[in-house]
Amino acid sequence: MQTRRDMLSHSAKLAAMLAAVGMLPTLASAQAAGYNAAAFDAKTIPDLMKALGGGAPVESKDVTVTGPDIAENGAVVPIGAATALPGVKRMLLLVEKNPSVLTAIFDVTDAVDSNFATRVKMGQSSDVYAVAMMNDGKVLFAKKEIKVTLGGCGG
């Protein structure tokens, strides 16, 4: 069992190392171990897939994304990702026009349904993606446009 102090000094060292090779943008404070910072920095969906090691995503009707058609307040937009397919490794929630596309990664185990709902911030009207990364390497997605009346970023 690592103590928190160990972990912090460890990740600080790691961050320094990464910064030295220029892989990490400046603001890497106390990154949690195992946190995929590169994925969360990705600005486009192809970049994101590269960071996560996934193939090109394919649209699928077996994946669903839920959310409102119009969100009045971009700071709180309820969205969900679900699929009934077996063999899901992780589910992602993406907002295409946010400064970083990736919002959340859910690592699925056998003990949970691949059905997650949360609330996200959206800077402007955009397509929202639910992506299912399968154990066999396939990447399936569903998308939905959500119009935002008042943006939730910046200000």
Add this chain to the structure above:
Amino acid sequence: MADPMRIRAQAAGDKATVRVLMAHEMETGQRKDAAGKIIPGWYIQEVSAQLNGKTVMTAQWGPAVAKNPFLQFAIKGAKAGDKVSVSWVDNKGEKRTDEATVS
């Protein structure tokens, strides 16, 4: 220490739906204060859920998750009386764990 989470876990059939409301600022690191300086990011990075001590779900979040995050998921095979606990770690290394009983 951050405020406690509200966790509600309800059994329905062979699974339990868990709803979690966390109290967290979820600052993106993109907003500016009145003086034009960027407010540093402060957001939850990792979330995990345990059923009776066994990890059933982990998640990584970015700053685009809304303030005071809400999360809903379903645990298969959970029944009334089981213990569900949820923990998070933010980018400043703060953490919090709370537990609820499935009803």
